[in-house]
Amino acid sequence: xxxxxxxxxxxxxxxxxxxxxxxxxxxxxxxxxxxxxxxxxxxxxxxxxxxxxxxxxxxxxxxxxxxxxxxxxxxxxxxxxxxxxxxxxxxxxxxxxxxxxxxxxxxxxx
Amino acid sequence: xxxxxxxxxxxxxxxxxxxxxxxxxxxxxxxxxxxxxxxxxxxxxxxxxxxxxxxxxxxxxxxxxxxxxxxxxxxxxxxxxxxxxxxxxxxxxxxxxxxxxxxxxxxxxxxxxx
Numbered sequence: 001x002x003x004x005x006x007x008x009x010x011x012x013x014x015x016x017x018x019x020x021x022x023x024x025x026x027x028x029x030x031x032x033x034x035x036x037x038x039x040x041x042x043x044x045x046x047x048x049x050x051x052x053x054x055x056x057x058x059x060x061x062x063x064x065x066x067x068x069x070x071x072x073x074x075x076x077x078x079x080x081x082x083x084x085x086x087x088x089x090x091x092x093x094x095x096x097x098x099x100x101x102x103x104x105x106x107x108x109x110x
Numbered sequence: 111x112x113x114x115x116x117x118x119x120x121x122x123x124x125x126x127x128x129x130x131x132x133x134x135x136x137x138x139x140x141x142x143x144x145x146x147x148x149x150x151x152x153x154x155x156x157x158x159x160x161x162x163x164x165x166x167x168x169x170x171x172x173x174x175x176x177x178x179x180x181x182x183x184x185x186x187x188x189x190x191x192x193x194x195x196x197x198x199x200x201x202x203x204x205x206x207x208x209x210x211x212x213x214x215x216x217x218x219x220x221x222x223x224x
Contacts, residue, residue, distance in 0.1 A: 042215040098155070
């Protein structure tokens, strides 16, 4: 399958600081999805990237898909306490279910 | 409309017992997935159903695990002779079609095997 590695595993920031999580694969990905899971909650879809070099923005969140379609990143500008949670990237495996990375847990201190 | 629902929300069982976990996907969604999430870990794919096609069972960890989907809607995940290592949150998700579509997750069933 299309295994994806995420780094860092944990990140602790002060409110207002920026945050970035990275997702890497040794193989070319068909597409990549990002999900957020709040503590005690279930994963919620954020976005899907399909095109090489694609960049999408959602308010303070910026998602990028690498030119070679082997990596992706999620950048949050000026974090807020509402950003707390675990961010997962997920890649499709030949059109079937998603292979999820292990996630990056973000803690934001006021 | 209603989201993905799962029942029970919590299940405590004794080692060796069988358990059944239920998932009601969003109406009209043809794809249904089961994942397992252990404490503080990522999501582990278990099984995938797409319409009337044969399910992809490649993620099932042992033959104690099985799942079925009746009428292309409700799905049941069965774990026989539960072991303590089966303790986890079992998440169900559905999407309108096969992969490349947003997956909507249910709230999960927290299984504890004593």
